[in-house]
Every structure is written in C-alpha cells, then in structure tokens.
Amino acid sequence: MSQRPSGRAADEGRPVSIELGTARHAEGSALIRVGGTEVLCTASIENRVPPFLRNKGQGWITAEYGMLPRATHIRGNREATKGKQSGRTQEIQRLIGRSLRACVNLRKLGEKTITLDCDVLNADGGTRCASITGAWVALAIALRKINAGSALTSQIAAVSCGLTKAGAVLDLDYIEDSNAQADSNFVLTSTGGIVEIQGTAEEAPFEESEFLELLRLAKLGTANLFEAQNRILESL
Amino acid sequence: MSQRPSGRAADEGRPVSIELGTARHAEGSALIRVGGTEVLCTASIENRVPPFLRNKGQGWITAEYGMLPRATHIRGNREATKGKQSGRTQEIQRLIGRSLRACVNLRKLGEKTITLDCDVLNADGGTRCASITGAWVALAIALRKINAGSALTSQIAAVSCGLTKAGAVLDLDYIEDSNAQADSNFVLTSTGGIVEIQGTAEEAPFEESEFLELLRLAKLGTANLFEAQNRILESL
Amino acid sequence: MSQRPSGRAADEGRPVSIELGTARHAEGSALIRVGGTEVLCTASIENRVPPFLRNKGQGWITAEYGMLPRATHIRGNREATKGKQSGRTQEIQRLIGRSLRACVNLRKLGEKTITLDCDVLNADGGTRCASITGAWVALAIALRKINAGSALTSQIAAVSCGLTKAGAVLDLDYIEDSNAQADSNFVLTSTGGIVEIQGTAEEAPFEESEFLELLRLAKLGTANLFEAQNRILESL
Amino acid sequence: MSQRPSGRAADEGRPVSIELGTARHAEGSALIRVGGTEVLCTASIENRVPPFLRNKGQGWITAEYGMLPRATHIRGNREATKGKQSGRTQEIQRLIGRSLRACVNLRKLGEKTITLDCDVLNADGGTRCASITGAWVALAIALRKINAGSALTSQIAAVSCGLTKAGAVLDLDYIEDSNAQADSNFVLTSTGGIVEIQGTAEEAPFEESEFLELLRLAKLGTANLFEAQNRILESL
Amino acid sequence: MSQRPSGRAADEGRPVSIELGTARHAEGSALIRVGGTEVLCTASIENRVPPFLRNKGQGWITAEYGMLPRATHIRGNREATKGKQSGRTQEIQRLIGRSLRACVNLRKLGEKTITLDCDVLNADGGTRCASITGAWVALAIALRKINAGSALTSQIAAVSCGLTKAGAVLDLDYIEDSNAQADSNFVLTSTGGIVEIQGTAEEAPFEESEFLELLRLAKLGTANLFEAQNRILESL
Amino acid sequence: MSQRPSGRAADEGRPVSIELGTARHAEGSALIRVGGTEVLCTASIENRVPPFLRNKGQGWITAEYGMLPRATHIRGNREATKGKQSGRTQEIQRLIGRSLRACVNLRKLGEKTITLDCDVLNADGGTRCASITGAWVALAIALRKINAGSALTSQIAAVSCGLTKAGAVLDLDYIEDSNAQADSNFVLTSTGGIVEIQGTAEEAPFEESEFLELLRLAKLGTANLFEAQNRILESL
Secondary structure, three states: OOOOOOOOOOOOOOOEEEEEOOOOOOOEEEEEEEOOEEEEEEEEEEOOOOHHHOOOOOOEEEEEEEEOOOOOOOOOOOHHHHOOOOHHHHHHHHHHHHHHHOOEOHHHHOOOEEEEEEEEEEOOOOHHHHHHHHHHHHHHHHHHHOOOHHHEOOOEEEEEEEEEOOEEEEOOOHHHHHHOOEEEEEEEEOOOOEEEEEEEOOOOOEOHHHHHHHHHHHHHHHHHHHHHHHHHHHOO | OOOOOOOOOOOOOOOEEEEEOOOOOOOEEEEEEEOOEEEEEEEEEEOOOOHHHOOOOOOEEEEEEEEOOOOOOOOOOOHHHHOOOOHHHHHHHHHHHHHHHOOEOHHHHOOOEEEEEEEEEEOOOOHHHHHHHHHHHHHHHHHHHOOOHHHEOOOEEEEEEEEEOOEEEEOOOHHHHHHOOEEEEEEEEOOOOEEEEEEEOOOOOEOHHHHHHHHHHHHHHHHHHHHHHHHHHHOO | OOOOOOOOOOOOOOOEEEEEOOOOOOOEEEEEEEOOEEEEEEEEEEOOOOHHHOOOOOOEEEEEEEEOOOOOOOOOOOHHHHOOOOHHHHHHHHHHHHHHHOOEOHHHHOOOEEEEEEEEEEOOOOHHHHHHHHHHHHHHHHHHHOOOHHHEOOOEEEEEEEEEOOEEEEOOOHHHHHHOOEEEEEEEEOOOOEEEEEEEOOOOOEOHHHHHHHHHHHHHHHHHHHHHHHHHHHOO | OOOOOOOOOOOOOOOEEEEEOOOOOOOEEEEEEEOOEEEEEEEEEEOOOOHHHOOOOOOEEEEEEEEOHHHOOOOOOOHHHHOOOOHHHHHHHHHHHHHHHOOEOHHHHOOOEEEEEEEEEEOOOOHHHHHHHHHHHHHHHHHHHOOOHHHEOOOEEEEEEEEEOOEEEEOOOHHHHHHOOEEEEEEEEOOOOEEEEEEEOOOOOEOHHHHHHHHHHHHHHHHHHHHHHHHHHHOO | OOOOOOOOOOOOOOOEEEEEOOOOOOOEEEEEEEOOEEEEEEEEEEOOOOHHHOOOOOOEEEEEEEEOHHHOOOOOOOHHHHOOOOHHHHHHHHHHHHHHHOOEOHHHHOOOEEEEEEEEEEOOOOHHHHHHHHHHHHHHHHHHHOOOHHHEOOOEEEEEEEEEOOEEEEOOOHHHHHHOOEEEEEEEEOOOOEEEEEEEOOOOOEOHHHHHHHHHHHHHHHHHHHHHHHHHHHOO | OOOOOOOOOOOOOOOEEEEEOOOOOOOEEEEEEEOOEEEEEEEEEEOOOOHHHOOOOOOEEEEEEEEOHHHOOOOOOOHHHHOOOOHHHHHHHHHHHHHHHOOEOHHHHOOOEEEEEEEEEEOOOOHHHHHHHHHHHHHHHHHHHOOOHHHEOOOEEEEEEEEEOOEEEEOOOHHHHHHOOEEEEEEEEOOOOEEEEEEEOOOOOEOHHHHHHHHHHHHHHHHHHHHHHHHHHHOO
16 A cells, blocks of 8 residues: 555644634634635625525525636636636535534524635635535634524534545545546535435545445544634634 | 325335337447436447547547436436536546446447436436446447447446435435435445445435444345346346 | 338328326327327426517417437437437427417417427437427317316327339428428318428429329328327327 | 508518628628518638538538628627527528528539528518518629539528418518517528428417418519529529 | 728718608607618607606606517517527617617606617618717607606717727728727717716727817717707607 | 815825735735725636637736635625626726736747636725735735746836815725715836726716825825835835
8 A cells, every 4th residue: 555645644634724704794703724725705694684584584504616727736717717616616606505504503693695605715625525514614604703603503523534545544635536446425414414425436446344444534634624624713 | 203295114115117219329328217317328339438538449438418307207408409518427437437437447448438328207206226227238238239348347326315304215206305314326346345435415414323323224225226137138 | 103111002101099087287288109109298388478469368388398308319418418309309399389370379378388399219211290289189178177278279290202213202200301302291171271281302393283182182181190199188 | 450560561572782892801792671670791701611511522512691680670799709609590590591501502512611691780570581671682692703603503592471360471570570470481482492491380389371371472572582683693 | 990881971970861750650760870780769658667666757768669570680589589688689689778868858758668679670880870860859749648748858869989090080881890909889969968987998999089080070979869859849 | 174084194095915825826815905995806727728818828817816705895796696797897807907017928828827816805996906016915825936027017006096075085985985076096017007997976077186196196106005015026
C-alpha cells in the first residue's frame, strides 16, 4: 500500500479554517478553507416562501452552488455565459439544500426562505463537503440574527472518504479524488446520525466492509469539523 | 409499527417483469415493470466517442432519463417545452450513467458510445432503480449484438429501501416514498459489491444500524431482480 | 408503375390497433399502432384555462408531441437535452391541437384545459396522423370520465397519402415517405368533412387531379380508422 | 350572405406592389405590399451547405421569418428578447423554405446556400403568403446575379382563401382571417401546379366542394401575383 | 492627413431624411435614413408599467434594438434563431432607453410604458445614433397622440465622431468606423446639454484635446439632426 | 451644496487595497478592494484564439464579469440559474474587455487568449471600475509569467465621478451612485490618455464644463490607483 500524495495519514483530514463576515451584506456568511479548497458560503433570508409552500405556516431552505471560472487548474466555462448550470452543479446544490433542510425545523422558521449560496473560490477536492460544512455555519448565524436559533435542530458537517492506492482514506484532495477507485460523501450530525450518503464506485464495486471503514473515517473527520464550527461560533 | 400501505411484508419487493424488443430500432431494449412503475430502456450504439475520449482507445457509456408528462398522478410539464431538464432529471441520469459505466470494460468496448435512454411511461416510485435494472438488460443485449459481450464485467440491479412507519422496508412505492423518514437507493452487483449508494434523510437522520438494515434488504431485493434479468436474457 | 415497398395495394392502409389504459394515471389514454408506428396518446384534464381565456366561460384543448430518442432508426437527440423543441415538433403539435379543438365545443367543456400528449415510441412514417387518430380516442374517454361527452361534436382521424413511384398511395410508411414526390396529411371527420389538409410537394408540384385522388384515398383510409376507434370505444 | 368588410368582391384580391433593392447589401431583395401587409424579403447567398449536404454536389434553400414587434395592432414581444421563436414562426418559415426549394434545381445551384429572410414590417393578414410571393422575386434576382438563373425551375406565388360570412373569398385580410370559419393557404406554380396546401378549419369542418372553390379562387388570385412578379422582373 | 473615404469634409455629416408613418399600427413611427443607414423606429404605448414602478404614479420608457439579418454586407445570424440577443444589441438598446428616458418627465407621462423599437433595415455605420435620433421623433409623435406632449422635456439627437486617418471627423460611416483609432457616440440636447457619451479607444488612447474636438464636431452634427427632426414634426 | 454621505471631500477617493494570489490556480490574480467594493480578478491564459483570429499571428484579450448573488444588499438572482446574463453584465464585461485590449499589443502576445474574470464578492458602487483596475494587475502578472511583459503597452485604471447634491465628486459609492444626477466612468492611462468614457445623465443633461470637471477629478483619482497598482507589482 502506497503513501497518500500529500503524505497525510489515512485518517488525517486537511487543516480547516472558517472566517465570518466576508460577505458584508449577507445575514450570515462563512468563508471556509479545507486544505486548498475555499468556499464562500452566504445565508440570505427573504420573507417569502416558494409557491408550493404558501399558507402552510412553514419556511424553506434552499441552496445554490457555483464555481468561479478559475477556481480550477484549467479555466472552466462560466455557467452564466453558457446559459445553464451543469448536471454536476445541480446535483451538488440539491445535496446541499437537502442536507441543510434536514437540520432545521421549518415550522419554527415561519414563512421565510433562507438561501445558502456556496461559491467556490479555489477548488482542490471536496468542494461539496466544504460547502455543506460552511453553509451550516452561515445558516446558524443567520438564524441567530432573526432570533430563530431554536429552529436549528442539529449540527451537520460533511467529508469525503475513498478507496485509493493508499487504502481507505479520509478527506480526499483533488489528486486522490481523480484517481480513487471509489469514494463516498458523508453528511453526518454531531450526534452520529447519517443525513446523506453518496457512495460511488467509478472504477470497481466496493464491499460492505470497505464501506463501513469509510463511514468510520467520516465520523473521525467530521469530529474535527464540528470542533471548527463550534470554535468560530463561540467566538461571536 | 403499522402495516405497509400495499400490505406487503417489510422485505417483500414488488412483482417485476421485463419485456424485450419494444423499441424496434434500438440495438437493445427492455420494458421493465416494477409494480406500477414502467420504464422503457433502450441502448443505442454509435461509432464515435465524446471529444474528451478521442484517440484514447476506449468507449463510453452514458444515459438520459425522461418522464412522459402524464406518467404521474398530476401532469408534469414536458421538459422539452420548458427548455431544460430539471435538476432531478439530471441527477438521475448521471446516476444511471455512472452505474452502467461501472459494469463495462470501456477499453474492450472500443471507440463506441452506448447511450441508455430510460423513459418512464408510468411512475409509482423507484423509477431510477427500475431504470438501472432495465438499462442493464438493454445494454447486455446491445453488447451481444456487436459481439462485445465480454466487455460486460458485472451484473447490476438497483432497489430503494427506506425507513417508514412500518419500519425498514424494501422497494418503496410512491406513497411510501413520499412519507418515508429516510430512504436510500442501492445499486449492487450480483456478487454483492456496492456500485452506488444514495442515502437521504429528509425527515430525520438515521443510525448506522438502520442503514445496515436497509442494505440487508437491498441485497434481498436485488436477488429477485438479478433472477428476472437472467430469466429474460436466457430466453433469447 | 412499380410496386409499393411493402407490397400493399395502392389503397391499402396498414393494420391499426388501439389499446386503452396504458398510461394508468391519465384521464384518457390510447396506445395506437399503425403498422410499425406506435404512439402513446394521453389526455390530461386540468381545472384552469390559459390566461387569454380566463373568465370567458369556455375551455381549451392543446397538444404536445414528442419522440423518444430511439423511436427512429438512428438515435435522435432528446429535445429536453437540447433545450428546445424542433420546428418540426412544434409544427406537428400545433396541427394536433388545432385538429382536436375542431371537434370539441369549448363552451360545453367549461373552464377546463385538456392537454393531449402524443409520444412516439416507434416511428415508421405517419406519426402525426397516428397521433391525431389516437388522441381523439384519449380525448373521448377523458370527456366521458367528466360526463362531458356531449362536448365532443365530431369524430376525426388522420392519414397521409402521397405520390410515389407506385402512383398515388394510401398511408405512407417511412420508406415511401422519404422518397415521395409529394405527400399530404388529411384530417377528416367521420361525416366526410375536412378539418386539416397539409399538402407538400417536396420534389415536384402536383396537379389538382392528383390531389383529388389523394383525398379520395384518404377518405377510404380514415374509414378504417373510424372503425378501429369505434370498436375500442364500444368495448368500454 | 353579407359583404366583405373591405367591400371587395369575393374573387377580388388586394392591390399588390413589389419594390426591388430596399435591402442594399442583399444579393436579391423585394419589398412586397399586399394591401396593408408589407414584407421585406431578402436573398443571401453563401458558399457553404449545411452539414448533411456536404460533398453531395448540391445546394440548399432555407428561409427565416420574423415580425417586427410593432407590425401588428398591439405590440408583440420581440422573439430575440424572449429567447425563442414561437411555434407559429417556425411553422411559417418551414413552409416558406419548402415552397422555395420546390422551385429550384438544387444540383444546378451547386454547393451554395440561399437564405430567404422574410421580415414583416406591417401585418394585415396573409403575411406568410406575401412572404412566399416576395421571396420568389428576391430568389430570382439573386440567382441571376450569380448566373444561375437556369436553376429556377418554376415560378410560385401564394395566397390565402377562406370561408367567411361573405362566403368563399380570395385573399383574406386580418379581420376576415380572425373570423373565418376555415381558411387555406395555397402555394401554386404559374403553370397551375400545387406546391403547398395548408387548409385549416378552426370553427367547422369544410366540404370538398368548398375546398375546390377555395382552390379555384387561389388560381385566380395567384394569376395577379405572377403578373406583378413578372412586371417587376422585366423592369430590371 | 488623408481624405475621408466618402470624400466628405471632416465636419460634414451624411444626408439625413426622416419619413413618418411607415409602421401603420404604431402610435408613432419614424423611418430615418442617415447616409446608407436606415432604421425603422416605432413607439408603442401600453397602459401598464413594469413591476418595480407599480403604484408610483409614473411611467416608463424602454427600448429594443434589432438588425434584420441582411442589413449588413454579410448576413448575420437572426438573434431570435440563436435564442439570445448579443451583448452588442443589449448594450445598444440600453443606451437608447436611457437616452430617451432622459428627455421625458416620467411623472407627467402617468402609468404608461412607451417602448421604442429600433430595427435596422440597412446598416452603414452609426446605427445606434440614427436609432436615437429617429426614436425621439417617434416618441414625440406618440406623446402628442395621447395629449402628453408636455411630458417631453428636451429634444435629443445622436451622432458618432472619431479619430481616423483623416483626423477628427463627424458622422463615421462603416468603413471609417471599422478603421477608426477611436470613436465616440454623443447624445446631445438641442440646448447643448450632454445626455450620453460613449468614447472608446480601440487602437490607441486619445487626448483630452482630441476628445474636445470630437465633442465640437458632435455639436455641429446634431444641429443638422435637430433641424431634420423639427422639419418633419412641423410638417404634421 | 450638501456634504457627501460618507463625509469625504469632493476630490477624495476611497481607500484602495490590492492583494495577489487569492485565486491559486490562475496565471494572475488580484483581489481589489475600493471602499466596500471587493472584486476578485483572475487572468487565465489559453493557447488558442477565437475562430475569427485564427492564423492571423495575434492574440486576444477578453473579459467576463459576475456578481455573487449576495454581493448586494438584497440577494440577486444567480445568472447561471436564470440561464442568461443580464444586459448590465454584458455591457460591463464588454467594457472591461475593450479597455484591457487597448493596453496590450496583441501581435506581441502571440496566438494566446487571456480571459479576465472579474467576480464581485461585495458591491458598494464602482464595481466595473474596480474590475478594470484590478484586472490590469492580474493581466500584468500573467504576462510576466509567460515572459510577455513587453506586450503590455500601457497602464490603465478606472474610476467613476458624478454630479451629486454635493456637486461634482470623485469615486461614487452605492448611495451616491443611486442618487446622482449624472455620472461618468473614466478609463485612463497613466500618461493621461483616455481609453474609455461612459457618461450618463439619468436625471438631467450635463454641461461641457461639468463634464470637464468630472474628467479632472478622474485624473486625480486614477493617480492613486496607479500608485496602488505599482506598489503591489513592485512587491513581487
């Protein structure tokens, strides 16, 4: 079994930092860095709900995801110029939205919509996981701002794990991600619950035991993320 | 714990049938019915590969998914009329494509593209799983037609399981799906490998043990699907 | 004068069959097969009218047409993926909509919209004609379901005729259609009235006498179609 | 039977005038006025053919149609702003293209594409017919300019006739068109051949005899149009 | 310093003519010709305002710009077919709209929207300037028609000037425009005020003194345009 | 004459800072802050030119502009979601592209394209000017990286000036911009040349003398910007 490209131990995540207030107009904002991945997450509150929820006495949480054209090694086309979001973008923003909805009591929120925008400034693997982890912080801040902190029912964070030449490893960076035999994104709660699992075997199917090892690593990895989230929120 | 709406046992899937040749021009076609869900899957072979694969000596497998406007209780808008595919559609067709790619040796396929079209004629829950199960059959037939059967490296099928008021159950229909606390789609190989897992807790996070129970049910459920696939292929 | 590719007599239409109920959720559905052409027609009723008809005390009939990507010899691009309907598709669905509106008393319908979706599963020429003939059946069933059978003012069916190397012939299949000097689609009522005529001379103009011969054949051909429509409706 | 709104006799067309050279850059251009309808038709020649005709030793004729937003009583939305052409526009431009293709020997044209743009400056009924009649002139001039006059195999013109309260009438204006029981567009050759017929019974089906009367009127009406075309071409 | 391609003096504009009533349905219309450039400008009045102005007791002026495909030497693609307006088109129509808004008292207009459509029939440089000059006439006529002439607070016209091989020159035609070192569009009022300036140095930056010379020429040039506008309006 | 909302003197610009390297993958990147406006500018080099420049021995400079949805007080719609860029966005990115092209010798660049992406993280007025000023820095760095520094022929910066209740003022922030009688964006070179002027009188026309005062202020303002650009480049 070979070493990880970064030299990290199999169960070693990348350094995480979260900065608040970068987006000065947003009700909540968190600039999260996980290794070389950097995502600006903002929470925007509006006093309206989508048509399908009108007069139902509940709110809505939704998410949009984007990548700046030069967040990547090679410049990608701007989706606004192409005139549509890619399937990948839509898949990711649906995942972020579902994950965040799972930790809010929408009835307590009232007839409000909170939109979480996750814009990737730099990409080095794991952008969807960083987005979820950062968006949770932006959401928590926005809810406090409208005195709706109690609508937040759980704390979530996300990390990807995968099967690589170095075995099962935690928190894949771009090089590992491109070469993984299989990888899985885990969105977990701070109390050990599973919110979302997206496991994909691009190269070869994986075994149940391998999957359970990935889940074990994810639990380790999210523990650090929960700590980073708590640290920054306590600093407020 | 209450009964399932359909009266089925927790580990009881819906009746499955597969019919070949419905799409008379396609290199392979399978009309699959899983309970009230009915999907027409076709495999189309073209002697070209997408630009990013040119001159790499390998082929490509991709998928597209659609729902006839009146496959559902209430007529949905036709995506061709709206001018774009929904995020849900794109998420599903990406899942189908990845899953099928995982069971083909693309080098053995040669510079060909096989497109799997999965069009839902009737929807009653589990349309993405039925699409994968049926598309595998259409793909197998198309590969035989071009004497490339050996490019098929594994047999896959898919089923959804979920946590409902009746506990952990196999093969959710529409009513169960709409009310499930959490559900998960499993794409498995006939030798027990995991190809894709998409687990979602819309209502409340689920526990590792619950997840493992869903996986156990999925293995039971796919066994029946593999049998149905084999039966129809042997009839050729 | 040579033989028709199919060996049919000049005034011989293809075998027709109509099956009801394929689309289980629709208010009315008819799966029509005319030779190798197969179209699933559904009628969907909604309790609303388009903006330009609001508060005018009348209903609306409209149609949408689509072809599954592999309904044809060579896979066609999915219109939902391309992001727009082709001119051909729009021309056809406008024809279907106009034809069906001509046989309904929209005031008797009340403020309802009935959408006729015609989706081609297999194409072998004459898809627009088969769509109209099948859509009429789906419409008739849907109107009965809401006790508005009396809003149906006439019975229509459609057939294409053309000038080929075998002379003026009835009900062109794909090969004939591709090579016809001129062809014409006729939408006729069971009492001999003309609802729509679309005559096109792609190769060379045709004479009035030739046109009248095509119309004569169309009357013969629709007689069989009316019979097939009546047979299936009487079976209800 | 009542009078026509315009006071015209049943078989009386509107005054026609054709002006050349309005579009100064085009290889051919004709500004046609038929009563209050005014269409600028241009023919543009390009030394390329569409992909499906490459290396087949033949050319192509195609058409595009548009209406200036304020060609009508009430301003219509600009299609370029809406981001798509309406079904009506597409239906019309396909008709124009097919009609003009029918009077050109595409082999004699060589590997060239001629695009006929028909832009309606003022609309008062019959815009598609005026477009075809004017486009034929623009096309004839453009073909002369490249010494390919012999590629023009026939002369065509178009007129609409309909069944109104004043009976069967020739060359409907907007008021008549809006209230007609049925109307039909005829594209005819100067030698009496039929190139295109589009007959539509919006209100009530029409009889074969009525249709033949419309065709008789159309022959009368196009005679005047052919004369106007010839007069202007002879003036060159 | 060389001569201008047209032989015009440096401060000599092109001949201008304005014709009224070309668009017979519009509340106001002006067909303006400036040398070889010809633009049909129409003003359309609607009794509604855009959402952001509702219940504010004021009106709105907006503009749309288009070029017929063959207004140019080489046929351009139709924007309605491409499905979007180019950046150039949007830039121009925003300029026209802003310019015309600057000469209307929107409160006096009342809750109405006036849309100015500027469609270029022939292009030979300066189409945006001709559009503004012509649109002002169409607007003035439309305002008179609804007895709101007093809402018109100033008279505007536009001209382009540029630095060419012949030095600073007035009213560039297409050849000059394509080769200018720098050019500037000036929208001026009849009392010498500046409404819009768009100065662009494509080749090399220009000096303040050069810019002032362009402005001096623009004042000369618009004087002629104001005269042409007045002449035609007085003829009413 | 009243005070400026910010308390700044009429000829006092906002504090400027430029940070390099924020976009870690880009050939050049500059994060520019002008007061509360913050724009991330990246330069991306590709070894290709657009079709219209192929085999002409020269390169191309182009720009794209975007605003993160929550860069503003109220969340704006994401252009990628809406499926098109607004007219404002296109107008701005065309301005940025033209301005930067004016300071590069495209022949010296060789057959390369440099795309300048300007993404607004926070908006408080003057985003297009900050984009140009920052993009020039990103461009300079990227040119150095490929040893093409000599292709850079001039140094540019941009600032907006306007007529407000406090008279003619330098560097408008959002509040001033929203209420200005007229404003003008100036793109100037470090040697006093004019590259672009966009002057707009939304409320009332302005006089030549007023315009010259705005130009005088712009020269003052850009002097500071040139200094900031030089300081950061010298630090390399």
